[in-house]
Amino acid sequence: MTSRSRNQVPDPDVTSALGDPGPGVPMTAPELGEHMAHLVWENFGEALSDPTIIRLLSLAGVRFDDGLPPERAADEFLILHLWAHTRAVQLGLGDRMDPLEVRHILDAFHDAIFQDLGRLGSSPGEIAIFEQRIANRYREYHGAAEGSDLALGAAAAAHLREQGGGDEMRPPPPARDLVARFLARHTREMAQPLADFLTDLHLAGPMPPPRGRPARP
Known part of the structure; x- marks a missing residue:
């Protein structure tokens, strides 16, 4: 996406930042979606400012310029964060909620992210293309997981690596294994706060009517 690069950390005042209301406090599906969006942006920003993560992403073949990754790699890293939080909801609520309720929560989450991207300058067309890219990655990551x-981790690392970079951008096998293990661990760790939060979640208010869109993977 070109209108606003996501290789920089978004300003919290621009995004759908909803603070943690505390355990057991009822939330509507849109409120939970905004809370999840806040967690994603927070984790994404912290990761891109963590020297250890930057070194490992560099090892994966991501070229940083003045401390920032290329926009395409930042997009892929953001998608991994989105998938991790989506997966946390599916695993944490799938056994105790109706599938339609889980779908509404995930719709609200992704809608909050897309609204944030719109506020950051992405056009509706760019967001639609990005949404399709997300769906493709979700299917791949779900199967890999x-x-x-x-x-x-290996699937995520392959998408992070610079496209068209040739063999010089392809890490040697020991480095690939290290990066894959790191990305797998990072995916688990960044979703853990949400998984803990969902343990005491109580949804409030009626669910919105279905919008006729296909469920996200």
């Missing part, structure tokens, strides 16, 4: 954590 069913295999193993390492397979998930």
Whole structure:
């Protein structure tokens, strides 16, 4: 997406930042979606300012310029964060909520992210393309996660690596394994606060009517 690069941390005042209301406090589906969006932006920003993570992403083949990754790599890293939080909801609520309720929560979450991107300057067309890219990655990451954590990390690392960079951008096998394990661990760790929060979640208010859009993976 070109109108506003996401290789920089968004200003919290611009995004759908909803603070943690505390355990057991009822939330509507839109409120939970905004809370999840806040967690994603917070985790994303912290990761891109963490020297250890920057070194490991560099090892994966991501070229940083003045401390910032290329926009395409930043997009892929953001998608990984989105998938991790989506997966946390699916695993944390799938056994105790109706699938339609889970879908409404995830719709609210992604809508909050897309609204944030619109406020940051992305056009509706760019957001639509990005949404399709998200759906493609979700299908791939879901399948990889069913295999193993390492397979998930390897899939994410492959998308982070600079496209068209040639063999010089492809890490040697020991480095690839290290990066894959790191990304798998990072995915688990960044979603853990949400998983803990969902343990005491109480949804308030009626669910919105279905909008006729396909459920996100």
